[in-house]
Amino acid sequence: MCAVAPKSMYKSPPPTKLRSDGAECWAARRVGSHGTGEKLRQRRCTRGGAARRWRRREAAAAAVRARKRGAAAAPAVGSGSEKARRGSGGGCRERLAGERWYDGLHKGYDKEHRARDIENNGELTPMRMRGHSAHDWPCDERYEPYFERLGLLPFVLQFKRHAPSINHGAMTALIDRWRPETHSFHLSCGEMTVTLEDMAMIGGLPINGEALTGTTVSANWRDRVGQLTGVFPEPPEEGERDSEKVLHHWLRGERGVVCPPDTNEVVVQQHARAYMWYLLTRVVFPDCTSNKAQWIFLDLLSDWDRKYSWGSGALAYLYRQLDEACRRKKGTSGMGGFVWCLQVWMWERMPVGRPEKNKTPPEGWVPHDGRYGEDPWRFPTVAYCWEMANVYTGSSVA
Template identity: 55%
Template sequence: MDLLQFVLNFKGTPPWLNATALTALTDCWRPETHSFHLPLGEMTITLEDIAMITGLSIEGRALTEKVRSDGWRQQVAALVGVEPDPWTHETRKDPRPSGVLFSWIQRHFRKCPKDASPANVERFARAYLWNLLTQVVFPDGTGDTASWMFLDPLRDWDVKWSWGSAALAFLYRQLDGACMRSKPTSTLGGFVWALQVWMWECIPVGRNLSLPLEEPWSYPFDGDEERYPTIAHTWANVQWTSIAAMVWYKAYISELDMLTYE
């Protein structure tokens, strides 16, 4: 499945996102080129960046298979052992026709029993990965729903998927939409956590001060490359500020406009 290196990034507390800096950067995005247009030229987050920052695989089968939503509740039950309740309202349309609330996953799979059978451990592992992937890598605009389509690839542990490629494509799509929104309630979905780390690494704007790590990397390597920390680990502890967002937004836009090659 090749998800261990990615998962280890979230065994601790990930850094807070600088939403104001990300908003300023998003305003520089151009859907025509899938890149940020800056005074010094164009920049964009690449597959190599995704792999180095997150540990997600950029090799393997593409996540392009169509997933039919018919009977998705029964398919969820087959993979995690619990069937979501059907929508029973007579006049209102189901607001989540192909997914469950994150709170539903957390309620049913908060902690795996110590005496769980191997089959039950697999169900809890699927639910954990489903929750993590849909909250961090593939979140949509609702911010509260785990789509069924990202559970189905977890059916077979032996299949190697190119999660990194799917993550980057999904992020591009979310940026395409976000850069054209203007409402105060507009949001940015997709792999924002990876975009934030990339911005800190590549652009000296909105870069929070990286502090000494509170805890060292505590996972033994044992010669396994998947246990090595990713680039994101260097930003696991950053200094935060509480200055008004609009003040910072104007400052970040000015800094982006003044960027040079030096």
Template identity: 45%
Template sequence: MVWLLNNVYDVEHRAYFMSEKKMELTPLKIRSHGASSVMQYDERYTPYIEMSGLLPFVQLVSRSTPNLNAAAVTSLIDRWRPETHSFHLRTGEMTVTLQDVSMITALPIEGKPLCMSTDSEEWRQQMEALIGMSPQEPEVEDGGKKDRVPADAPFTWIAANFAHCPEDADDEVIQRYARVYMWYVISRTIFADGTGKNAPWMWLKALTVFDNKFSWGSAALAYLYQQLDDACRRTTKDGGVGGCMLLLLVWSWECLPVGRPKSSQWNTWDDHGNPVRQPTWAYKWDLVSEVASKVNLLYKQYTNEMDSLTPEQVEWEPYGVGPNFGDAHTFDLNSLRVQERHLWLMRCPLICNWAVEFHLPHRVMRQFGYFQPHPPEWVDTDTQLHKLDRRRQRKIKDWQKHHKSYVIMFEQSVQAASSIRRTQYRQHCPLAFSNYLRWFQASTRVEICPPAYEEDILEEPTEYDALAQGRYNKLIREGYQTSFAPVLNFVRKEVKKQADESEDILDNTAGGKKGESALRLFIKEQGQKLRRLSNILGCRDPEYVSPSRFGSSERNTLDDSASSGARMDDGDITSAANTHRNIVEDDVDTPEVADEMTLKAFQCSAYMLKPRKEFRRYSPDDYAKGKNPVAGGSRLSRMRSMDDEDEDDNDDESDDPEQFVVARRKKLVSKRGRGPKV
């Protein structure tokens, strides 16, 4: 079994401290902000902002942004894994993709990667050339040492000098104010850093030429991924997270019920007759209900809810399916959100200066309504890339040169995805997704809340006084709320364990000549109920099939098996899947698509759909009479089930009638000297 977690990240991860070390952590501080009302949008800025490709996003955030819920953001970040650039939930992997960037922000994906020189030598002089002024250099006392000052400007300084463009300003001055306004907005919303107080010079430098054709969308997602990579390993009380929190929160609200506010109304939207200025999907959350509870209490509540989440409670395709895709039903959406849909499934590096983060949509195909293979093809996200940042690598100035290979890779991915070649994708299969979930839940950490009780608590009669003194109940008494996830995690684990043991007993106990005894029937029914109960609680185990019915001609249909999780063999799945097959098309590059997700290898994928059982591991007691392996009773019972029902069992004179010795075939020597014959 593949373990998805890298110890380099895991020993510093918030989930490790909470689940393994049983530490209580506090919510992270959100460093991202909206565009302050102090900086007024001027209609004279519009043509220059439109040239940059930022107009739909600036139009969105310059009006108002919903209140950001730090508790909900942190409970989600606790599940982020740098190894896969996805959130590891009991529901499977989920992540923010380029599709979400287009639908929520309408930032352009196609274009040059935002990868340039960040050399800050004489940055004040360069800033003065662009916008006419720069922050005053701090004074140095006589004989004092000059401190190193970061190349950025405080937001307060920007607002004090560029809040209002003069009414009689000429075109050059208007361009200067428009450039500063964009710098202010993207520094607070897309590229918010750990301080949340300053606008780095590099983002103003990127706006030197308005029509630079940057891929702002991929840069925003790369920066968000890197912020999540760092934030999931911050455990101090003053730890924070930056990046485009509006993108993360709107995606979370659309897909997950945890922390979702109530959206009641919208402020009036004026697009000024320009389709480019129409709202994006984020407009649905223009005004949301206030978070009234204390953030620490909400954080514990959301952590519990994340642990208890099941796939049936997730909105996998929030933007709609088929002909209704992207239809908000209540207002007209920006057409730019779907113009680059052919780029949404690119498996490519996302680049934002020093940050190189891989976009891996093949790990979350369920979000696109497609077949999810397991295990997904592994792509190394590179621990060395995760160590790069602008503070620790001051010697690296030209990031375009340093990341040349990744820049070429991104450009080739865009070119390939824009070609006329079309790849046919297999649509979502519930049975295959259940198989994927069984693999995934056994390969990573999907629960953060430690179980309420130890496993051996069920071995002895319940002592309520001792139970009350346990860690879980003691914390509940001393706290301010009831945590239900620890009990749920304990019950889920024990129910699954008892279901496994019931099936093992049935597998290793032969039925009578005239059918199953009352005791055996009772055990089977209880095992089935336990298995179904564990599945309701979030497990994904197949329905138990009695050995006495093995090989029966009674087969479940694909629909029945998809709902019940029944075991199906290759032939059943292939024939049923061919009957119910539904293939969809998308403009993507063929070499980037895994074979099992395409129509070409559809028949081969039937093997993957079959629920896999572990290999039988023989112990020394299983060998006898010259090291011949002894087959267990479960195999014998299955062989007997294939016999005629009216045929009586032959008497066996051996001491153990439930076992037989596998005979060794003799080797015959060939007369022509060509070696032994079997």
């Protein structure tokens, strides 16, 4: 027979309270052989990080009491001192004199952010957006069944066309409000950001499937390019670094022609892969140079029936480009990523300074070429409405 212990033996200590001076009293007073709460707290904070946390809390509480007595616990901003320390419940935060400090910001990002120069009346020039199209490479209808198997046919049908002119000034003003801490634009009306839905509705990219991640074997990558596209890149010259990239103009010169009509299926697939590689690395995944195609994206096109979440990869790549662009301050700075989609997103949601939107046809959305009936793969994306938009850049009219 088991004896049941009285409930009084299992009483939990009182909940944590905050003292009137703002310091956290995490060791409440307890009754028993352990003594008072102050002694228990001192015993718990005799080693390691606990001791440091206890000392910071005591320093913060002393600073609060000093301010209440009218003493200056820390020099005011702009007083000329090198550093000022301000206490908070969780510890001390360092602040450089003469600079404003905003809660929740990463110090490394905030120090290099373009907004700091704007706040200090610095002069910044508009960045160059690396957004391009693939209208200079004809797309053969024989490629479309393979693109449909990849789930990228809506993307190809829209972005093989001419891209609207980019308003570099407006895009730069938007990037100046990007915060890497939250991956969102901080505007006067609140926070906004690009989502997966935008990648699907504007870009026509699939958001279901495998993630664009993994290990890409770079050994003998030129041989793999030759197997997948039918053309072999030339090795780098002596002393040059092997970047695992090919120039766009080289790829367009080798494969940017209409596929011969009497070729077999293997050659058609090679032409299709080369075209898709060119389109993805020129429109969705361009770097700041925007003139090279990275090998890693061609390797993902080796299997036509393998479904990837291209929308997720494009969104993550765009976030990374924005994180880096908001800290670039040189006159020649630029930004890569899915710039075409970002500008359409800006026009759709921000009415200030945007061009006129093309009217939707009276009969509603129709396929691009009008020859395939109600095939959902051929319906335009949201970007189609802004295809012929006129953008006033300040210096010229596009």
